[in-house]
Amino acid sequence: xxxxxxxxxxxxxxxxxxxxxxxxxxxxxxxxxxxxxxxxxxxxxxxxxxxxxxxxxxxxxxxxxxxxxxxxxxxxxxxxxxxxxxxxxxxxxxxxxxxxxxxxxxxxxxxxxxxxxxxxxxxxxxxxxxxxxxxxxxxxxxxxxxxxxxxxxxxxxxxxxxxxxxxx
Numbered sequence: 001x002x003x004x005x006x007x008x009x010x011x012x013x014x015x016x017x018x019x020x021x022x023x024x025x026x027x028x029x030x031x032x033x034x035x036x037x038x039x040x041x042x043x044x045x046x047x048x049x050x051x052x053x054x055x056x057x058x059x060x061x062x063x064x065x066x067x068x069x070x071x072x073x074x075x076x077x078x079x080x081x082x083x084x085x086x087x088x089x090x091x092x093x094x095x096x097x098x099x100x101x102x103x104x105x106x107x108x109x110x111x112x113x114x115x116x117x118x119x120x121x122x123x124x125x126x127x128x129x130x131x132x133x134x135x136x137x138x139x140x141x142x143x144x145x146x147x148x149x150x151x152x153x154x155x156x157x158x159x160x161x162x163x164x165x166x167x168x
Contacts, residue, residue, distance in 0.1 A: 033089075038157040039063055039070070040092040041149045042164045044101055051146065052167075055118045059149035060091060062116030070151065094164040101145045107160045109140060113152050120144040 041059050043052050064071055064087065075083035096104065108115045121134040121144065135143070150157055 035089045036154065037089070037152060038092060038154045039087065039089060039149070039151045040094060040157050040161055040164075042094045042096050042101060042104060042147060042161060043167060044146045045095040045097055047146055051123065054123075055147035056093060058118055058122075059116045059147050060087075063087075063091075063149050063151050066114055066116075066151070093167040094161060095167045096161075096164040098145070100163040101148065104161050104164060105140070105143070105145055105148055107162075108148070108150055111156060111160060113150055113156065113160060116149040117143060117145060118147040120146050 039060075041056050041063075043055055047055065070087055070089075071085045072088040074085045077083070105115070105117065117135065119135060119138070121138075122131050123146075125131050125134055138144075150160060152160075
């Protein structure tokens with residue numbers, strides 16, 4: 001580590017793994033933060049625009065709900081209006097073919113990585129109970145995946161999502 005760089009560890013939640021965040025100062029005093037983990041959402045590349053947005057929103061909610069420490073503090077503007085908290089780190093949005101998505105799903109399961117899934121069947125349901133029943137009724141290898149989301153160490157996420165590309 002060089003001068004002007006600080007390392008912060010810990011998530012403040014007993015029993016949870018500490019995250020490492022590297023913060024460095026450039027000439028202007030502000031530089032991007034490099035997180036030790038990555039949040040990524042992968043969307044099937046043949047979805048309609050409204051479907052991509054819907055799937056991304058649902059999957060992001062799954063990542064946020066899995067561990068509350070992934071979410072930062074609430075926001076406020078200069079007038080004192082309060083706004084909801086958001087993720088502490090960026091969310092990478094990727095696109096992939098059905099085959100790449102299926103392979104990524106299998107790799108995530110093999111690695112025991114926490115994963116959120118959205119299947120084509122969920123476009124026909126209207127509530128959480130029916131959504132969960134639709135997923136539960138199909139074996140993992142038969143899921144018609146239209147999206148998935150993962151959070152984990154950067155290199156592990158990269159390996160799981162091999163073949164996916166940045167969403168256009």
